[in-house]
Amino acid sequence: MSRDWRRLMIEPNTKIRKALQIMDERASKLLLVCKNQKFKSVLSIGDIQRAILSNRSLEDEINSILRDRIIIASAQDKEEDVRNLMLQHRIETMPIVDEDQNVVDVIFWDQIFSEKKERVDTLHDIPVVIMAGGKGTRLKPITNIIPKPLIPLGEKPVLEWIIDSFNEVGVKNFHLTVNYKQDMIRSYFANQPQRDYSINYFEENKPLGTAGSLHLLKGKLKGTFFVTNCDILIKDDYSEMLKYHKSNGNELTAVSAVKHFKIPYGTLEFGENGVLEKLKEKPEYNFFINAGMYILEPHLLEEIPEDDFFHITTLIERILDRNGKVGIFPVSEGSWMDIGQWDEYNKTSQKLGYPGINL
Known part of the structure; x- marks a missing residue:
């Protein structure tokens, strides 16, 4: 891999404020949440924005705002299956997790698709x-x-x-x-x-x-x-x-x-x-x-x-x-x-x- 996905890993006791700073420093809108190197969840900028709008403190731990259901791929999945899963759900960043919950790889959209990820056109009539x-x-x-x-x-x-x-x-x-x-x-x-x-x-x-x-x-x-x-x-x-x-x-x-x-x-x-x-x-x-x-x-x-x-x-x-x-x-x-x-x-x-x- 040309991209170091390990830089996107953070612990679940990280504060929301610190997670925002890491996103900015590493130019990523998504982080991998791992406890003692074991995969737990993902954290997106949308998760943080929803937390702020719900009056959560920036000093709260991200563990308290993680989603219960997320889509990941297994280390046993074929590359074609991973590709189809990303296409189906328009997933930009796909963690690959083994049976022991270790993150073994992360697949980014631009690694397997030549075209840019489509963005939903909801502003065509907005001046x-x-x-x-x-x-x-x-x-x-x-x-x-x-x-x-x-x-x-x-x-x-x-x-x-x-x-x-x-x-x-x-x-x-x-x-x-x-x-x-x-x-x-x-x-x-x-x-x-x-x-x-x-x-x-x-x-x-x-x-x-x-x-x-x-x-x-x-x-x-x-x-x-x-x-x-x-x-x-x-x-x-x-x-x-x-x-x-x-x-x-x-x-x-x-x-x-x-x-x-x-x-x-x-x-x-x-x-x-x-x-x-x-x-x-x-x-x-x-x-x-x-x-x-x-x-x-x-x-x-x-x-x-x-x-x-x-x-x-x-x-x-x-x-x-x-x-x-x-x-x-x-x-x-x-x-x-x-x-x-x-x-x-x-x-x-x-x-x-x-x-x-x-x-």
């Missing part, structure tokens, strides 16, 4: 709105010359990365709200004649915040739609995001990335007159941050003021104030990539296999 009108002041001096959406990541600009990630799962209709250096954005995509998607442009005549320009789409969008900033990439299952949004009856769903912080110092908590109450040595904290991608229902466009500066966080607050339903869909820290400032841009560029930019 995507990309907020591409900002000046990108944190990315100067390059944004003095080109707009932030056209900053290159390898061989194509970040905006094209975003569009391609949605187009791969069937999205054909994109709506770009533009302002700063918009002619360059229009010209770039006008010279991409082979694309199989449409782009509609909506011009804001002044900066309108992270949601103000959505008023330009009133009457244009009749169904559920995605909204994303133009300086983030999220590598996760958009179909699962949409499924969660609809099944929970949310008006708005915000995608949230798990962010882990470790304080490199001991911290002190004290009360009145400076009396020490608690000492913590290098504490660690988990937060769910706003990742900059959302799913909205079309009636929310009526709540966007016309031609006023308006942030999407204000819209969320208004929904909550009237007891509307806002949901959170969690993704791992490594699934969320930012290019909004230079240090994060370089991390994202390197993660995608390209050199960063030294200024």
